[in-house]
Amino acid sequence: MSLALDGFDLKLLRVLQDNAALTNQEIGERIGLSASQVSRRRQRLEQDGVIRRYRATLDPDALGLGVTAYVGVTLGAHSRENARRFREMVTAMPEVQEAHTLTGDVDYMLKVVVKDLKALSRVINDELLPHEAVQNVRSSIAMETLKDDNSLPLS
Amino acid sequence: MSLALDGFDLKLLRVLQDNAALTNQEIGERIGLSASQVSRRRQRLEQDGVIRRYRATLDPDALGLGVTAYVGVTLGAHSRENARRFREMVTAMPEVQEAHTLTGDVDYMLKVVVKDLKALSRVINDELLPHEAVQNVRSSIAMETLKDDNSLPLS
DNA sequence: AGTGAAAAACAATGGCG
DNA sequence: CGCCATTGTTTTTCACT
Numbered sequence: 001m002s003l004a005l006d007g008f009d010l011k012l013l014r015v016l017q018d019n020a021a022l023t024n025q026e027i028g029e030r031i032g033l034s035a036s037q038v039s040r041r042r043q044r045l046e047q048d049g050v051i052r053r054y055r056a057t058l059d060p061d062a063l064g065l066g067v068t069a070y071v072g073v074t075l076g077a078h079s080r081e082n083a084r085r086f087r088e089m090v091t092a093m094p095e096v097q098e099a100h101t102l103t104g105d106v107d108y109m110l111k112v113v114v115k116d117l118k119a120l121s122r123v124i125n126d127e128l129l130p131h132e133a134v135q136n137v138r139s140s141i142a143m144e145t146l147k148d149d150n151s152l153p154l155s
Numbered sequence: 156m157s158l159a160l161d162g163f164d165l166k167l168l169r170v171l172q173d174n175a176a177l178t179n180q181e182i183g184e185r186i187g188l189s190a191s192q193v194s195r196r197r198q199r200l201e202q203d204g205v206i207r208r209y210r211a212t213l214d215p216d217a218l219g220l221g222v223t224a225y226v227g228v229t230l231g232a233h234s235r236e237n238a239r240r241f242r243e244m245v246t247a248m249p250e251v252q253e254a255h256t257l258t259g260d261v262d263y264m265l266k267v268v269v270k271d272l273k274a275l276s277r278v279i280n281d282e283l284l285p286h287e288a289v290q291n292v293r294s295s296i297a298m299e300t301l302k303d304d305n306s307l308p309l310s
Numbered sequence: 311a312g313t314g315a316a317a318a319a320c321a322a323t324g325g326c327g
Numbered sequence: 328c329g330c331c332a333t334t335g336t337t338t339t340t341c342a343c344t
Contacts, residue, residue, distance in 0.1 A: 094308035153249035
């Protein structure tokens with residue numbers, strides 16, 4: 001069920017997605033709304049779950065996290081139990097930013113962020129590959145990141 | 156020039172990365188610091204660029220964005236100018252959440268979020284493929300997303 | 311390094327046009 | 328929806344340890 005979002009809502013979401021540190025007053029100036037209306041709409045959008053959360057975006061380099069990699073994982077035995085345990089492991093791994101099952105020849109695609117190549121190797125060889133469900137792992141390292149903001153397109 | 160982050164800083168970053176809507180008072184209670192110190196440390200971390208920004212995380216489903224895909228792009232003519240124009244295009248495309256150059260057989264990997272498969276097809280066939288630098292495009296659709304929080308691991 | 315209290319800024323609500 | 332006023336929170340600064 002799709003909620004009714006009007007133009008103000010979309011503008012508000014666009015601003016908040018880009019910068020949630022602005023005051024309601026400042027947001028209002030940008031989208032043409034009074035601060036009190038911004039407040040009310042925000043609350044509604046939070047209530048309705050359109051806004052999931054607010055978070056700080058950190059700088060990976062400042063934290064010594066220099067390596068981003070995409071790791072494709074192919075499972076061997078496709079038992080329900082094996083898959084479940086693999087998913088549990090992956091979900092709990094802090095180095096894994098994203099994990100999806102994909103169409104195509106690879107079962108899972110992981111986005112991994114670690115300090116250096118040694119740490120990547122540790123993740124792959126000491127965590128992923130030893131898992132009994134895992135048959136094959138193939139990683140590609142991000143050499144350059146053009147864009148990494150994960151901003152949703154708001155029509 | 157790695158900045159010196161102590162245990163309090165790491166705890167603070169961990170909390171803020173997870174929930175930036177907490178008050179300094181609440182954060183202080185969690186990490187064992189007074190609100191004023193939380194405020195002071197936050198400002199320093201923002202100043203130093205460890206905290207890049209604050210943003211709202213939106214719910215893709217609530218916004219009618221049902222399809223996430225990874226799109227691998229191979230360039231044909233590897234001229235400097237072609238590559239530059241491709242990067243400009245990709246950076247400007249709102250459907251593209253992430254774009255990296257990768258090691259391996261694919262030149263670029265894009266994470267794309269769109270409304271439906273028709274919209275994905277439009278992005279691929281009407282935007283990516285017609286670009287003169289692009290030789291080949293291969294997309295995999297995320298069937299299930301186990302994790303998508305892009306939280307950095309803080310040792 | 312840290313605390314606690316005061317001052318300033320802000321968010322949230324209600325009433326009215 | 329704008330505007331205004333009010334109330335309660337929250338952030339930030341300052342004095343002090």
